[in-house]
Each structure stands twice: as C-alpha cells, then as structure tokens.
Amino acid sequence: MNKFVEKLSVEFCKDINEVEMSLLMIYSDIKYQQIKGFGGAFTEASAYNFYQMNLEKRQEILEAYFGSSGLNYGVGRTHIGSCDFSFGNYNYAPTEDLSLSNFSIDCDKKLLIPLIKDCQSYANKKLTLMGSPWSPPAWMKTNAHVLRGGKLKPECYQVFADYLIKYIQAYQAQGITLDLISLQNEPKAVQKWESCIYTAEEEQLFIRDYLYPSLVKANLTAVKIVIWDHNKERAFERARLILADPLVYQAVYGIGVHWYSGDHFENLRLCKEFFPDKELIFTEGCVELSVGSPTNAGGNELVEVSQSPWEFGEKYAYDIIGNINAGLSTYIDWNLLLDVEGGPNHVGNFCSAPIICDYQHQQIIYQPSYYFIGHLSKYVAVGSYRVAHSSFTNKLNVSSFITPNNEVVVVVLNSSEDDIALNLKDVLSDQIAALTISQKSITTLIYPQ
Incomplete structure (x- = not known):
C-alpha cells in the first residue's frame, strides 16, 4: 500500500x-466556506485501547493523529454518558434526583478524560470539542431505560438541561472546555444501545425553552448548539422545521450529520443555501462490520479488522470530498482507536477505525481510511477556504x-x-x-x- x-x-x-x-x-x-478542521471521536473504547499500549506506542498514536507529521487533527467529539463504544451503561446521575445533588463525572476520570487531556497536551493547541448525549438517564425517560429509544419526559426537560450544564461545568473543572453540544446523538434512531427519540418540534422546544436559556443563565453561551446530529437524508427537512423559530435560529450554530444512509450531498447544499450562516459539521461516520448494519451491504463481517480493504478508504475520501463540496466546514470521524475485533462495544456493534490497536502484540495497524483522511487533513489547514x-x-x-x-x-x-x-x-x-x-x-x- x-x-x-x-x-x-x-x-x-x-x-x-x-x-x-x-x-x-x-x-x-x-x-466558499471556511474549513474549521478535522478530527475524530474520544470514546471509552478508544481510551481503553490507547492505555493498553505502552508509552512508546502511545506517543506514536498521538503524533499520528495530532502531530505535524500526522493528520494534524484539531477537532474531537465525545459521548455525554455512555454510548455503544463503552463497557456498559452509565450516566452521571443514575438515581432520580431533580436537584442533581449527586451528579458526578467520576466514571469518565479513569479513561476518557485522561485521553482528551493527553491529546490536547500533545497537540499543543486548544482542540475544538463537541459533546453529544446518547441518552438521558433512565429515570428521565418514558421507557425507563437508556437503551431502545424512548423519549425524554416533558417534566424532565429542565432537569436534563441542568444535567448538560453540570456536565459542561464539570469538564471545565478538569481543564477541558466544551465548544459544541448537540441535544442527542441520532434522535430518530431506536437502537439496541443508548438512544432517545426527539421530533423536530421537541428538539426545537428543548433548545428554545430549556437548553439555550440554561446556557445563558450559566454564562456558557460560548458553547454552541448543533442540531440534528444524524443522517444526511433528513438533514434539510429537519433543519427547516427546527430553524423556523427565529429564537432557535439565533441560538443554533450548526447542523450535524452522519453518513449511514447514503450520499445526500444535495441535502447539505440545501442546508447551506437556505441557512448560509449555519456551519455544516460531519459528526460521525465509520464502516460498520456487523451483519445488517447500514454501511454493510454484505461481506464486511468477513473482513479482518486490522486489514481493511482499500475500498474502505475510498469510501471515506468520496464522502468527505462530496460533503465539503456541498458546504461542510468541519469533519469528525468516529472512534480514534479500536481493537482487532472492532471494539470494545458493549452490544457487539463492531466497526472499523483508521488505527487499530493490537495491544496483545503491541502493534499499531494503520488502515486505508487513515491515509485517505490525511490527504485532506494534513494539507487543508484550518482557515482554508474551499x-x-x-x-x-x-x-x-x-x-x-x-x-x-x-x-x-x-x-x-x-x-x-x-x-x-x-x-x-x-x-x-x-x-x-x-x-x-x-x-x-x-x-x-x-x-x-
């Protein structure tokens, strides 16, 4: 290769x-649009793989992603509470308490926060960081569970906004500044892992009456709101509904998209045409390996995770180029690091990643996607214009x-x-x-x- x-x-x-x-x-x-940067996701799985490697290999990974000879990443995304690439379900307020008096991010202090801080320190620059919840705590939801969808109870809208504010403040206390936040990862998908459903009207209501006022009250308006955070196929339809409210329009910074339902570059062009002052942000995408996954048309499950085919990389470049040509300004890949099984993932939703860690043999295995991403991220500096x-x-x-x-x-x-x-x-x-x-x-x- x-x-x-x-x-x-x-x-x-x-x-x-x-x-x-x-x-x-x-x-x-x-x-056309200014490029804001490229990056990947800080997940519990990525953090676990990172700290399973020896110090020399960790330094290689840091340089590979955040160094001048590597991909020169400057953006990241992390999960607020657990996601499928965690070891299990967790949140920061597991027992019902409207005052959130027992709120704690201690579960993130073992792996996730150290990874973010190590990467930020190595990059020697402020990383733009986005946070996305996969689910509110179970007691705030109509199905009383963090898995399999459900909705945020109307009577819990304010307490969930408070929960997000406490998260931002707790991370600030750890020296990590959140720059972007979405209401929900994939708000239209009922998943076997952490998930929660919102209609456009519910997302609009939560932002207008709860999240944005709470950010204002806490003097946290520097944290910008990103809507949708789901597939491109309905990005314009959803944005047009949410942003129809003038107050919400003013409160929203950008529109987040994923790639799991096809190209839909036209939807991004429509978003940029109708909402030219809103940033278009790719917030997640990966090649899925599990049978029946949207990006597995058949055969991905047979691929050896550490030996991804060239076509996996081509898929990345094709999508990034198409998205940028349609108005995208920021690109955030999914997991920075996975193991030779495509995990850990607590529901078996295994995926590929640009770097695979074989920690048993202390080997770092670069996948084609790493090089295809690099052909943009290494050379298209922040502040460039398409x-x-x-x-x-x-x-x-x-x-x-x-x-x-x-x-x-x-x-x-x-x-x-x-x-x-x-x-x-x-x-x-x-x-x-x-x-x-x-x-x-x-x-x-x-x-x-």
Missing part, C-alpha cells in the same frame, strides 16, 4: 495555446482549497481502474500543467498561488 508518498513536482507553464480537453479548472479567487473548480470527468472526485499561506490544494480521488490524464489549469495565474492521476489512488496537489 502506498501511503503518503511525495512525488516529483509537476511543472506549470503559461497556457499560451489555450489547451482544450481533459481540463481540471481551478478558480482560486472564488471562495474554492471553485470544474472537472471534465465524473470519474474523478475533486475538491480544491486556498490555504492561509496562499497555497492552492487540490485533492483528487480516482476510484476507477484506469489511469486518468488531465490538464490542471490555474485560471487566476493562467498556468497549466499536464499530469496523470493513477488508478485506485488519491492525490493531493499543492502549489503557490
């Missing part, structure tokens, strides 16, 4: 002959950027079985270069403007 292989530079020349055919046109003066391009073929998936250092970055995915020759035309400088994009490859082209 070729990894990050730097090849010889391609020579530009003046386009005096006005070359036609096979053109990839780059318009670096036509800017810029316009036009391609002669749909066999190539392309996204183009201008960085804060005034470099043009063009990412080209060729998933086909054929090498594809093209003429790269930088319109602003009237320069052109001939090159070939190899079959089954991803290529990042960088040149000064």
Whole structure:
C-alpha cells in the first residue's frame, strides 16, 4: 500500500495555446466556506485501547493523529454518558434526583478524560470539542431505560438541561472546555444501545425553552448548539422545521450529520443555501462490520479488522470530498482507536477505525481510511477556504482549497481502474500543467498561488 508518498513536482507553464480537453479548472479567487478542521471521536473504547499500549506506542498514536507529521487533527467529539463504544451503561446521575445533588463525572476520570487531556497536551493547541448525549438517564425517560429509544419526559426537560450544564461545568473543572453540544446523538434512531427519540418540534422546544436559556443563565453561551446530529437524508427537512423559530435560529450554530444512509450531498447544499450562516459539521461516520448494519451491504463481517480493504478508504475520501463540496466546514470521524475485533462495544456493534490497536502484540495497524483522511487533513489547514473548480470527468472526485499561506490544494480521488490524464489549469495565474492521476489512488496537489 502506498501511503503518503511525495512525488516529483509537476511543472506549470503559461497556457499560451489555450489547451482544450481533459481540463481540471481551478478558480482560486472564488471562495466558499471556511474549513474549521478535522478530527475524530474520544470514546471509552478508544481510551481503553490507547492505555493498553505502552508509552512508546502511545506517543506514536498521538503524533499520528495530532502531530505535524500526522493528520494534524484539531477537532474531537465525545459521548455525554455512555454510548455503544463503552463497557456498559452509565450516566452521571443514575438515581432520580431533580436537584442533581449527586451528579458526578467520576466514571469518565479513569479513561476518557485522561485521553482528551493527553491529546490536547500533545497537540499543543486548544482542540475544538463537541459533546453529544446518547441518552438521558433512565429515570428521565418514558421507557425507563437508556437503551431502545424512548423519549425524554416533558417534566424532565429542565432537569436534563441542568444535567448538560453540570456536565459542561464539570469538564471545565478538569481543564477541558466544551465548544459544541448537540441535544442527542441520532434522535430518530431506536437502537439496541443508548438512544432517545426527539421530533423536530421537541428538539426545537428543548433548545428554545430549556437548553439555550440554561446556557445563558450559566454564562456558557460560548458553547454552541448543533442540531440534528444524524443522517444526511433528513438533514434539510429537519433543519427547516427546527430553524423556523427565529429564537432557535439565533441560538443554533450548526447542523450535524452522519453518513449511514447514503450520499445526500444535495441535502447539505440545501442546508447551506437556505441557512448560509449555519456551519455544516460531519459528526460521525465509520464502516460498520456487523451483519445488517447500514454501511454493510454484505461481506464486511468477513473482513479482518486490522486489514481493511482499500475500498474502505475510498469510501471515506468520496464522502468527505462530496460533503465539503456541498458546504461542510468541519469533519469528525468516529472512534480514534479500536481493537482487532472492532471494539470494545458493549452490544457487539463492531466497526472499523483508521488505527487499530493490537495491544496483545503491541502493534499499531494503520488502515486505508487513515491515509485517505490525511490527504485532506494534513494539507487543508484550518482557515482554508474551499474554492471553485470544474472537472471534465465524473470519474474523478475533486475538491480544491486556498490555504492561509496562499497555497492552492487540490485533492483528487480516482476510484476507477484506469489511469486518468488531465490538464490542471490555474485560471487566476493562467498556468497549466499536464499530469496523470493513477488508478485506485488519491492525490493531493499543492502549489503557490
């Protein structure tokens, strides 16, 4: 497998002959959204795998994700209470108490908080962190259980808002600042793991009358609200309903999306068209390995977790490029680290991850997705802008950027079985270069403007 292989530079020349055919046109003066960053999820499973590795391997992982020679991550997401990638069900107020007098995040202090702090310290910068609950405590829910859906009881709306405020404050006391928060992970999915259902009207009501006022009261309005946090297929439908309320519109920072129901790039374009001041944030996605999972069309369960096929990586790049071209500004992958089974996961919902830890043999095994993500995250710096391009073929998936250092970055995915020759035309400088994009490859082209 070729990894990050730097090849010889391609020579530009003046386009005096006005070359036609096979053109990839780059318009670096036509800017769209600003890129806010790339990252992955801090889960209990990731933390467990991290601390099963020896100190030398942990340093390698930190550099691989947060170092200048690695993916240069600057964003993360974590679960508020347990999720399926935890060792079991837990929350911070397990017994009914409207005053939340026994609220405690002690369960996060063993693994999850140390991982976040270690990563933030190594990155030597403030990581943008998002928190998402998978379920309120069971006593706040109509089904009296954190699993299998159920709803937040209307009489518990305020106490759950208080619960989220206490979480933010407790993490602040540990030196971890939360920047983004969603009301619920996947609010339309009844899962065998932690889950809770909200209609658009319920999400709107909770934000307007409970969550946002509670953030204001606690002087925590720097923590921005992200709605939906579920699949792209209903992102625009849901956002249009929630954001119809002017007060909610003002309170909401962005729209979170997952990839488990297909491309739906058009829905992201609609979100950006109708709500141009709202950030589009990819908050979760992975290749699932369990039989019957949405991203397993058949056969993923037969894949050796530590030896993911090239196509898993292609799926990542195809989706990231499509999302960014539709207006996405932030990309957060799912688990940073999993083991050779694709876990731990307390309900057996095993998945792939960019880095697999074989802690029995103290081996770090990089998967194709790691390199495909890196072709964007390593080179598209925070503060870059997506810029316009036009391609002669749909066999190539392309996204183009201008960085804060005034470099043009063009990412080209060729998933086909054929090498594809093209003429790269930088319109602003009237320069052109001939090159070939190899079959089954991803290529990042960088040149000064």
